[in-house]
Amino acid sequence: MRSFARVWITLWVCTALIACTTMGFTPATRFTTKFANATAAYTGTTKAVARALREKRITGDDAKSYRTVAREWRRSLDVARTVYEAGDLKDAMARLILADEALKQLQKYLDSKGPPIQPSLSAPSTVVAPEDNNG
Amino acid sequence: MASQSNVLAVTLVAELLRQALAVQSAIIQAEAENRELTRVELNALTKRMDDADAELDAEISAAERENR
Secondary structure: OOOHHHHHHHHHHHHHHHHHHHHHHOOOOOHHHHHHHHHHHHHHHHHHHHHHHHOOOOOHHHHHHHHHHHHHHHHHHHHHHHHHHOOOHHHHHHHHHHHHHHHHHHHHHHHHOOOOOOHHHOOOOOOOOOOOOOO | OHHHHHHHHHHHHHHHHHHHHHHHHHHHHHHHOOOOOOHHHHHHHHHHHHHHHHHHHHHHHHHHHHHO
């Protein structure tokens, strides 16, 4: 039987890496650029899970569990954008932080699949703090 | 198993980096011009998420069919 814990840990470490990378390339200071970084993390993680399932490195149940949590993450991102487009930047930033919370839930799920990950590899927040610099 | 995990790690990192790089040019340009991303750029980001969701749904459906 495969060690799914190891697979999930690997997946999570990769998510942490991309979060570091996306935050490191260009420091995002605006709502939309932070949103862009969050979407890149979401898209990359989701496509990686799909690929892992296709290559039978994880089970369908593992992928479904990811999808359940990821949908919350995605919903938060969509709501954040809707609120931003309605002109409420402060609330939009708060919604992005909620999306970050969904990401932390995903981390908890992945952590539950195996031993804790080294602190240095824990995912940083994709959103640092709310700002009020609309334009 | 270790080898398999290593392969998985490499492929996952590659996919995640690809997605990050895909949005960097738009972010750099917007930050340089001191502006928010446009609606068109945001729509493109949303579409990428939609495509990833569809890909995952398709793989889960395929796995379910296989298990029957």
